[in-house]
Amino acid sequence: MHTRAFSIILGFLLLGETLSCRANPPADAKARAIYDHDKEWLSHFPAPFVASNIRGHGMEYAERRQAALDLVRQQRDFGVVSELTDALRENSFLSAEIIDILVDWKAKRALPVLKEVAKDANREKAVRDKARDAYDEISAAQPDRPPVY
Numbered sequence: 001m002h003t004r005a006f007s008i009i010l011g012f013l014l015l016g017e018t019l020s021c022r023a024n025p026p027a028d029a030k031a032r033a034i035y036d037h038d039k040e041w042l043s044h045f046p047a048p049f050v051a052s053n054i055r056g057h058g059m060e061y062a063e064r065r066q067a068a069l070d071l072v073r074q075q076r077d078f079g080v081v082s083e084l085t086d087a088l089r090e091n092s093f094l095s096a097e098i099i100d101i102l103v104d105w106k107a108k109r110a111l112p113v114l115k116e117v118a119k120d121a122n123r124e125k126a127v128r129d130k131a132r133d134a135y136d137e138i139s140a141a142q143p144d145r146p147p148v149y
Contacts (some may be wrong), residue, residue, distance in 0.1 A: 033095065050068050
């Protein structure tokens with residue numbers, strides 16, 4: 001009986017996590033069509049290739065970069081943390097969302113970059129504050145442990 005209740009609770013938690021990790025597609029219809037096309041195209045590739053599509057300069061290929069980030073979030077492949085930190089280091093327009101993913105994944109490998117971003121006076125204040133909060137949260141995070149029965 002306890003196993004069934006645990007399974008139901010776990011199912012609701014996973015559903016809630018899936019809903020909280022929804023994509024952030026563009027609102028503009030033309031941009032949304034490009035985003036949807038790029039996301040579908042990228043979904044057939046391994047996570048490292050998808051993550052490499054996040055990097056870029058300015059708003060160049062914004063829809064593809066957003067689609068790639070949303071796919072990385074869904075795939076939860078922690079091996080792409082270095083790609084995310086590279087994009088964060090390059091001051092991507094997706095920096096705030098990248099920080100959210102790094103916090104969600106408790107990516108301790110991202111701590112040095114988060115510290116850099118938090119101190120970078122050339123960044124937006126909101127991104128600096130978010131990086132500082134992320135650094136504190138990840139530093140204090142306990143590693144995930146499997147449940148003990």
